[in-house]
Amino acid sequence: MEFQLTEAQRALQEAARKYAREVVRPKAAHYDETATFPRDLLSTAWELGLLNMAIPAEYGGVGLSHLEQVIVAEELSWGCAGVATSIIANDLANLPIILHGTEEQKKRLLGHFSERLKFSSFCLTEPEAGSDVASMQTTAVRDGDHYVLNGAKCFITNGGQAEQYTVFATMDKAKKHKGITCFVVEGRPKGLTASKHENKMGQRASETVSLTFEDVRVPVANRIGEEGQGFAVAMATLDNSRPLTAMFSVGIARAALEYSMEYASQRKTFGKPIIEHQAIQFMIADMAMNTHAARMLTYESAWLLDEGKRNTLQSSYAKCFAADMAMKVATDAVQVYGGYGYIKDYPVEKLMRDAKLIQVYEGTSQVQRLVIARELFK
Amino acid sequence: MKILVTAKRVEDPESKIKVKPDGSGIVQEGLKYKINPFDEIGVEEGLRLVAKHQGEVVVVSIGGKEVQEQLRHALAMGAHRAVWVNHTGPLDQLAIAGLLQKVVEKEKPDLVILGKQSIDDDQNQVGQYLAEFLGWGQATFASKVESLESEQEKNKVPALVVGADGKTVRVIREVDNGLATLECQLPAIVTTDLRLNQPRYASLPGIMKAKSKPIEELTPAKLGVDVTPAIQVLKMSAPPARKAGIKVADVPALVEKLHNEAKVV
Numbered sequence: 001m002e003f004q005l006t007e008a009q010r011a012l013q014e015a016a017r018k019y020a021r022e023v024v025r026p027k028a029a030h031y032d033e034t035a036t037f038p039r040d041l042l043s044t045a046w047e048l049g050l051l052n053m054a055i056p057a058e059y060g061g062v063g064l065s066h067l068e069q070v071i072v073a074e075e076l077s078w079g080c081a082g083v084a085t086s087i088i089a090n091d092l093a094n095l096p097i098i099l100h101g102t103e104e105q106k107k108r109l110l111g112h113f114s115e116r117l118k119f120s121s122f123c124l125t126e127p128e129a130g131s132d133v134a135s136m137q138t139t140a141v142r143d144g145d146h147y148v149l150n151g152a153k154c155f156i157t158n159g160g161q162a163e164q165y166t167v168f169a170t171m172d173k174a175k176k177h178k179g180i181t182c183f184v185v186e187g188r189p190k191g192l193t194a195s196k197h198e199n200k201m202g203q204r205a206s207e208t209v210s211l212t213f214e215d216v217r218v219p220v221a222n223r224i225g226e227e228g229q230g231f232a233v234a235m236a237t238l239d240n241s242r243p244l245t246a247m248f249s250v251g252i253a254r255a256a257l258e259y260s261m262e263y264a265s266q267r268k269t270f271g272k273p274i275i276e277h278q279a280i281q282f283m284i285a286d287m288a289m290n291t292h293a294a295r296m297l298t299y300e301s302a303w304l305l306d307e308g309k310r311n312t313l314q315s316s317y318a319k320c321f322a323a324d325m326a327m328k329v330a331t332d333a334v335q336v337y338g339g340y341g342y343i344k345d346y347p348v349e350k351l352m353r354d355a356k357l358i359q360v361y362e363g364t365s366q367v368q369r370l371v372i373a374r375e376l377f378k
Numbered sequence: 379m380k381i382l383v384t385a386k387r388v389e390d391p392e393s394k395i396k397v398k399p400d401g402s403g404i405v406q407e408g409l410k411y412k413i414n415p416f417d418e419i420g421v422e423e424g425l426r427l428v429a430k431h432q433g434e435v436v437v438v439s440i441g442g443k444e445v446q447e448q449l450r451h452a453l454a455m456g457a458h459r460a461v462w463v464n465h466t467g468p469l470d471q472l473a474i475a476g477l478l479q480k481v482v483e484k485e486k487p488d489l490v491i492l493g494k495q496s497i498d499d500d501q502n503q504v505g506q507y508l509a510e511f512l513g514w515g516q517a518t519f520a521s522k523v524e525s526l527e528s529e530q531e532k533n534k535v536p537a538l539v540v541g542a543d544g545k546t547v548r549v550i551r552e553v554d555n556g557l558a559t560l561e562c563q564l565p566a567i568v569t570t571d572l573r574l575n576q577p578r579y580a581s582l583p584g585i586m587k588a589k590s591k592p593i594e595e596l597t598p599a600k601l602g603v604d605v606t607p608a609i610q611v612l613k614m615s616a617p618p619a620r621k622a623g624i625k626v627a628d629v630p631a632l633v634e635k636l637h638n639e640a641k642v643v
């Protein structure tokens with residue numbers, strides 16, 4: 001067992017940290033306040049290869065291992081979790097192709113992402129189907145060389161900016177999850193419309209929209225996997241992406257911890273810096289301990305993927321523990337700041353709002369516990 | 379053209395540096411290291427010149443196995459290959475310049491770029507020694523206030539310009555009372571000052587590519603250089619802590635103190 005990053009892993013970490021510190025942090029409050037799309041930050045991320053890190057090198061990507069990806073993800077989220085979500089959205093959308101696409105599909109559908117800045121969206125959630133993916137209502141009907149998609153998706157990250165969409169639709173509602181199929185919609189075809197960007201609590205730099213599909217035609221060549229395999233494709237994708245979202249939590253928590261340590265050394269009450277009050281020391285000790293525990297769980301869940309092993313249990317451990325942990329740590333950071341923590345001029349209330357989302361997207365904390373229990377009793 | 383650039387491993391300026399209680403050195407534990415910032419500027423300048431004039435950037439570092447990390451950083455920025463002079467133990471500036479002289483004689487670069495100093499012990503000597511050993515021209519403290527406004531603006535008056543015939547280099551350098559321009563015949567030695575350029579970020583693809591770029595290993599013995607230090611560090615100590623300032627009641631009191639105590643006015 002090696003509890004040490006390699007030289008190359010440290011170099012990747014350093015590169016991502018530099019981007020987060022020098023490019024993202026100075027603008028994070030601005031994009032949080034205005035909830036506008038951080039195109040300039042994403043453009044720099046693209047130039048540095050931070051976008052599309054999961055695409056294998058043979059298809060033009062950086063081809064990082066899962067462990068390397070989560071190392072980078074911690075830094076991105078430390079900079080701003082909303083920006084990190086926008087960056088990783090491309091990988092999430094491309095994972096079904098990376099995992100289940102044919103050689104021809106990988107070349108054709110992944111190649112562009114290294115040639116220019118291009119966004120892609122993962123379209124699973126629907127107004128009536130969030131946690132319960134199998135009750136999906138968006139339909140796909142075969143028509144010659146095409147499928148015709150109809151329905152609505154919601155909460156789609158980067159949906160208004162994307163030029164490629166990985167869409168899940170059912171071919172037979174009665175078959176529940178066995179009816180679901182995965183498609184890639186290229187460009188912005190007729191019939192595909194995006195609503196306005198949702199006004200969110202946190203991670204406001206990431207764009208979240210609803211999409212409607214009205215007779216959107218997709219060539220058969222853009223079906224990923226077989227008909228009826230879509231549910232398995234989606235679940236495999238989430239097994240791969242959960243370590244990344246888990247690591248977003250770690251990035252937020254580390255930021256909260258650092259801010260708290262800094263503030264607690266400066267702020268004085270009752271004649272001494274508050275870090276000298278045991279109540280504050282213990283709170284900060286818990287923050288540090290839990291942040292590190294989540295990081296270790298996440299490393300393990302990513303390492304399993306690199307070993308080619310199934311990580312469903314460990315990635316749910318990591319995502320659930322890390323998300324709940326970050327919520328607590330960010331809330332405690334606000335506590336350490338006292339009244340100032342509640343004020344937007346200070347950096348910690350944003351962390352609390354940003355952390356909340358991780359308990360919800362890519363499988364809520366309740367759903368993670370369902371998965372864990374199911375795996376344990378298997 | 380071929381450009382040789384140095385890449386020294388130094389303590390990260392953001393680390394907390396503590397002197398060992400016995401004064402024998404600094405506490406290494408928990409320290410982070412990085413490429414000397416002046417060397418990073420040198421790598422950037424080398425890459426820009428090679429982008430214009432073709433050729434390659436070769437980086438060189440002297441030290442134990444750990445200096446490979448700084449070589450990889452330079453390779454990730456885009457340098458083509460690296461030379462590692464493997465040596466652990468104390469080295470003084472003369473020994474370093476001696477080793478670099480041999481590397482230069484082996485590599486035969488058209489230009490050698492070094493940092494004007496390294497931020498660990500701030501000696502500001504190696505570039506000058508090296509020029510003397512080789513009998514080459516030198517232009518130290520290459521500098522220019524770089525405008526960040528646009529690419530065009532940035533490239534207006536580069537501080538380092540290679541002549542059209544590829545035989546000379548013109549260098550704008552920072553001196554006490556402004557800027558001086560020197561012209562040197564190539565091959566030459568240039569040392570970088572802080573404002574020469576803004577080094578690029580190492581990109582992820584760059585880092586991945588750097589893994590497979592070659593690092594050639596040399597040793598002082600192979601190069602035939604005796605590196606026994608001529609200078610011995612006897613003791614290190616932290617500078618005395620600054621005393622707290624005082625507040626004066628008014629301007630006349632301030633002037634009185636400046637005149638009678640500090641004796642500056």
Ligand SMILES: Cc1cc2nc3c(=O)[nH]c(=O)nc-3n(C[C@H](O)[C@H](O)[C@H](O)COP(=O)(O)OP(=O)(O)OC[C@H]3O[C@@H](n4cnc5c(N)ncnc54)[C@H](O)[C@@H]3O)c2cc1C
Pocket residue numbers: 089121122123124125127129130131132154155156157158200208357360361362363364365366367370
């Ligand atoms: C900002 C943002 C970005 C998003 N980005 C994307 C995206 O890019 N692509 C995409 O497809 N989706 C995206 N989502 C959707 C997200 O994945 C879903 O919101 C999430 O899966 C939860 O679904 P839901 O909102 O329908 O909640 P529901 O499923 O309605 O859940 C409501 C509550 O019930 C609980 N619950 C549900 N079922 C059970 C059960 N069986 N047992 C116990 N508790 C249960 C949940 O834990 C939750 O607390 C995004 C969401 C947000 C907010």
Ligand SMILES: Cc1cc2nc3c(=O)[nH]c(=O)nc-3n(C[C@H](O)[C@H](O)[C@H](O)COP(=O)(O)OP(=O)(O)OC[C@H]3O[C@@H](n4cnc5c(N)ncnc54)[C@H](O)[C@@H]3O)c2cc1C
Pocket residue numbers: 267268269270274277278279280335336337338339340342343
């Ligand atoms: C929206 C808002 C409205 C408010 N309205 C009013 C108002 O109308 N009138 C008014 O007078 N005030 C008001 N306040 C101020 C509020 O009561 C203070 O913010 C609160 O008392 C905390 O003080 P502080 O912010 O200075 O935090 P600090 O006292 O600096 O505390 C910082 C942290 O240190 C901890 N701490 C401090 N001392 C100790 C100790 N000895 N042992 C252990 N832990 C310690 C605290 O619990 C906290 O976690 C308001 C604040 C806010 C945010």
